[in-house]
Amino acid sequence: MGKSKAMMALLTKHRSAELPEKPRRTAPNLAKNNSLIGIAYRPGLRAAGTVRNITGNRQIYGEGEDADAFFKVVSGVVRVCTFLSDGRRQIDAFHVSGDVFGLETGKAYSLSAEAVCASTVISYRRSDLARFEESNKALSRQLLFYAMRGLARAQAHSVLLGRRTAIEKVAAFIIDWAAYSPNSNVVTLAMSRQDIADYLGLTIETVSRTFSHLEREAFIEVTTARQITLKDRRGLRDLNN
Amino acid sequence: MGKSKAMMALLTKHRSAELPEKPRRTAPNLAKNNSLIGIAYRPGLRAAGTVRNITGNRQIYGEGEDADAFFKVVSGVVRVCTFLSDGRRQIDAFHVSGDVFGLETGKAYSLSAEAVCASTVISYRRSDLARFEESNKALSRQLLFYAMRGLARAQAHSVLLGRRTAIEKVAAFIIDWAAYSPNSNVVTLAMSRQDIADYLGLTIETVSRTFSHLEREAFIEVTTARQITLKDRRGLRDLNN
DNA sequence: CGAATCTTTGATAAGGATCAACGCGCGTGG
DNA sequence: CCACGCGCGTTGATCCTTATCAAAGATTCG
Numbered sequence: 001m002g003k004s005k006a007m008m009a010l011l012t013k014h015r016s017a018e019l020p021e022k023p024r025r026t027a028p029n030l031a032k033n034n035s036l037i038g039i040a041y042r043p044g045l046r047a048a049g050t051v052r053n054i055t056g057n058r059q060i061y062g063e064g065e066d067a068d069a070f071f072k073v074v075s076g077v078v079r080v081c082t083f084l085s086d087g088r089r090q091i092d093a094f095h096v097s098g099d100v101f102g103l104e105t106g107k108a109y110s111l112s113a114e115a116v117c118a119s120t121v122i123s124y125r126r127s128d129l130a131r132f133e134e135s136n137k138a139l140s141r142q143l144l145f146y147a148m149r150g151l152a153r154a155q156a157h158s159v160l161l162g163r164r165t166a167i168e169k170v171a172a173f174i175i176d177w178a179a180y181s182p183n184s185n186v187v188t189l190a191m192s193r194q195d196i197a198d199y200l201g202l203t204i205e206t207v208s209r210t211f212s213h214l215e216r217e218a219f220i221e222v223t224t225a226r227q228i229t230l231k232d233r234r235g236l237r238d239l240n241n
Numbered sequence: 242m243g244k245s246k247a248m249m250a251l252l253t254k255h256r257s258a259e260l261p262e263k264p265r266r267t268a269p270n271l272a273k274n275n276s277l278i279g280i281a282y283r284p285g286l287r288a289a290g291t292v293r294n295i296t297g298n299r300q301i302y303g304e305g306e307d308a309d310a311f312f313k314v315v316s317g318v319v320r321v322c323t324f325l326s327d328g329r330r331q332i333d334a335f336h337v338s339g340d341v342f343g344l345e346t347g348k349a350y351s352l353s354a355e356a357v358c359a360s361t362v363i364s365y366r367r368s369d370l371a372r373f374e375e376s377n378k379a380l381s382r383q384l385l386f387y388a389m390r391g392l393a394r395a396q397a398h399s400v401l402l403g404r405r406t407a408i409e410k411v412a413a414f415i416i417d418w419a420a421y422s423p424n425s426n427v428v429t430l431a432m433s434r435q436d437i438a439d440y441l442g443l444t445i446e447t448v449s450r451t452f453s454h455l456e457r458e459a460f461i462e463v464t465t466a467r468q469i470t471l472k473d474r475r476g477l478r479d480l481n482n
Numbered sequence: 483c484g485a486a487t488c489t490t491t492g493a494t495a496a497g498g499a500t501c502a503a504c505g506c507g508c509g510t511g512g
Numbered sequence: 513c514c515a516c517g518c519g520c521g522t523t524g525a526t527c528c529t530t531a532t533c534a535a536a537g538a539t540t541c542g
Contacts (some may be wrong), residue, residue, distance in 0.1 A: 082400045085482040090400040105389045111396060140381040147388035148346045154395030155352060159323045159331040161402035162442030166498065193521065201403030206498055208522055225506095225521060241326040407530070434489065444531055449490055466489060466538085489538070500527070505520105512515085 048132060049122035054115040061102065067109045069123040070102035076119020077190040080111050081198065091199040093153060094191065096180055100146040116191045161201045164240070169200040170210040171239040174220065174228060187228040289373060290363035295356040302343065308350045310364040311343035317360020318431040321352050322439065332440040334394060335432065337421055341387040357432045402442045405481070410441040411451040412480040415461065415469060428469045 051074070054060055060071065060078065071078075073095050080101050081091040092111060095101045101113060132139050160169055173196060178187045189196070197204045211228075214220045219236045221229040230236065292315070295301055301312065301319065312319075314336050321342050322332040333352060336342045342354055373380055401410055414437060419428045430437070438445045452469075455461045460477045462470040471477065 080396075082396070084400070084404060088404045090403045092396045092399050103389050103392065105386055105393065110393050137378060137381070140378070140385060144381060144385045144388055145346055147385055147392055148344050150392045151344065151388055151395060152346065152351050154392060154399065155321075155323070155333045157399055158333050158395065158402055159325070161399055162331045162439075163325060163329045198403075203499055204521080205500080205523085209498090212522070445489080446491085446532080447530055450530095453490070483542105485540100485542085487538100487540080489536105491534100491536080493532100493534080495530105495532070497529090497531085498527105499529085501525085503522105503524085505522075507520085508518090510515100510517085512513105 048128065049124040052121050052123055054119050054121065056115055056117040056119075058115050060113040060115060060121065061109050062112045063110060064108050067102065067104040067107060068127070069125045070100060070104070071113070071121045071123050073097050073099045073101070074120040074122060076121075077116040078113055078119055078121065079116050079191070079195060079199075080113045082111050089198045090201070091195060092157070093150070094195075094199065100143075101150075103143065103147055103150070116195060166200075166202055166206050166210050167213065168240050169202065170196075170207060170214065171219070171236050173200060174214075174230070175233070175236055175240075178230060178233075185230045185233070186223075187230065189226045189228065193225070289369065290365040293362050293364055295360050295362065297356055297358040297360075299356050301354040301356060301362065302350050303353045304351060305349050308343065308345040308348060309368070310366045311341060311345070312354070312362045312364050313341045314338050315361040315363060317362075318357040319354055319360055319362065320357050320432070320436060320440075321354045323352050330439045331442070332436060333398070334391070335436075335440065341384075342391075344384065344388055344391070357436060407441075407443055407447050407451050408454065409481050410443065411437075411448060411455065412460070412477050414441060415455075415471070416474070416477055416481075419471060419474075426471045426474070427464075428471065430467045430469065434466070 049072070052060075054076070061067075063082065075097055078095040078099075078101060079091050080093050080095065081089055083089050093101070094116065102109065104110060129139070160172055164172065174187060177189065178184065181187045191199075193204045193207050196202075197207045200207065202210075211220070211222050214236070215222050219230075219232045219239075221231055223229055290313070295317070302308075304323065316338055319336040319340075319342060320332050321334050321336065322330055324330050334342070335357065343350065345351060370380070401413055405413065415428060418430065419425065422428045432440075434445045434448050437443075438448045441448065443451075452461070452463050455477070456463050460471075460473045460480075462472055464470055
């Protein structure tokens with residue numbers, strides 16, 4: 001499939017054994033707009049994409065590689081991130097079922113994508129896409145939708161990174177993530193503290209301390225490291241105005 | 242044109258008199274991809290968009306307003322930003338000639354857009370667009386291009402906000418902005434220190450101090466507040482690895 | 483020239499990073 | 513089955529970067 005060479009080398013301080021893989025959280029409702037790229041689901045239709053399973057903490061593609069395909073998440077969670085040469089990492093987004101990632105204007109990927117936990121994605125080759133696009137104008141509209149939504153999310157993320165305190169960042173993160181939890185008050189986190197820290201522009205220690213702080217203040221209960229119970233959803237939301 | 246009501250109210254601490262408007266920096270090369278939405282330039286062609294002049298520090302649209310149009314910068318500089326209820330502001334991007342902004346998936350704008358200095362933009366009504374799209378499939382490809390480029394920029398910005406120090410942020414900003422300066426070593430800044438601070442997730446004081454620091458270290462010379470001369474471009478770039 | 487705004491600089495405070503150590507959970511192997 | 517080791521997470525002590533508070537230059541414009 002992809003051309004994955006000696007790419008795992010980057011994952012120095014973030015490597016880890018495969019995650020145990022908890023019960024997967026459900027898809028965020030994409031409403032009706034989700035249909036087109038979903039055609040690959042329908043058996044009988046000429047497969048527009050290739051299904052691919054990725055184990056946890058494995059790279060899907062690396063920055064600089066030939067961007068010959070983009071992807072749609074079927075299940076699991078994917079993180080899209082940048083590495084600085086000194087090991088610092090910034091996670092731009094976590095993608096869950098229904099999300100599209102890997103859209104590029106240029107020849108090469110400008111970021112890396114990795115599975116947070118065991119995940120399934122569908123890859124769509126850009127070359128195939130050109131053919132499809134001719135016949136199906138809805139497709140480019142679909143892609144535009146995904147690109148614009150990604151843009152809106154990235155912009156919201158910028159505010160978080162640039163103008164929020166640690167407490168606000170973590171509170172916002174929990175609330176966002178809670179939206180993907182079937183049981184509205186029990187939030188299962190798919191990612192490690194390091195992932196959360198790199199997403200929020202904090203250190204792992206600050207994230208941990210902030211969770212403890214929010215627990216002391218009775219906003220949440222940290223049942224296990226990966227499971228949070230919301231005790232005061234409104235209060236949590238109020239932390240971000 | 243737009244429906245600008247009592248929207249200027251937001252601009253409490255960032256308001257200011259019109260800027261003097263220096264010689265405009267040139268457009269970033271968009272290569273060939275720039276053609277389609279540029280059709281409005283061609284006289285004789287049914288106008289696809291409406292030209293609009295905006296004076297400095299005036300709002301083009303506000304967060305929450307009906308997103309009935311998107312825009313392309315002809316000249317000047319536009320900032321796209323978010324306000325928090327307590328006055329904190331985050332600038333997501335500065336747009337210059339050739340850039341498209343205001344693309345939205347939803348009904349309302351999720352951000353505000355304001356002219357940094359006297360600027361000219363073309364607005365394209367989304368309703369008109371639908372008609373165009375039918376006849377011209379290149380258009381949706383164009384829009385996709387702009388959306389994806391915006392996404393890539395937003396992602397690069399996230400790294401800056403989340404994982405860079407003040408010095409790295411300012412150095413990166415100067416280098417980025419230098420790309421838009423005709424004379425490669427004299428950089429004319431269209432925006433205030435407050436704008437830069439809000440773009441980089443810093444305070445105005447830190448930005449100012451960092452400029453001074455970079456000058457002391459002989460990377461730049463701060464000729465006037467709005468004009469920087471690059472003394473050591475490579476060194477400046479090395480600050481970001 | 484003087485008012486208003488913007489920018490710079492200084493002194494101090496605070497939020498988060500860093501350094502360090504310990505605990506917990508889990509899988510492995512004796 | 514228990515002990516051990518290892519990754520991960522939590523907590524503590526301290527440091528450092530950047531924010532905040534304050535005031536003095538610059539710059540612009542009426």
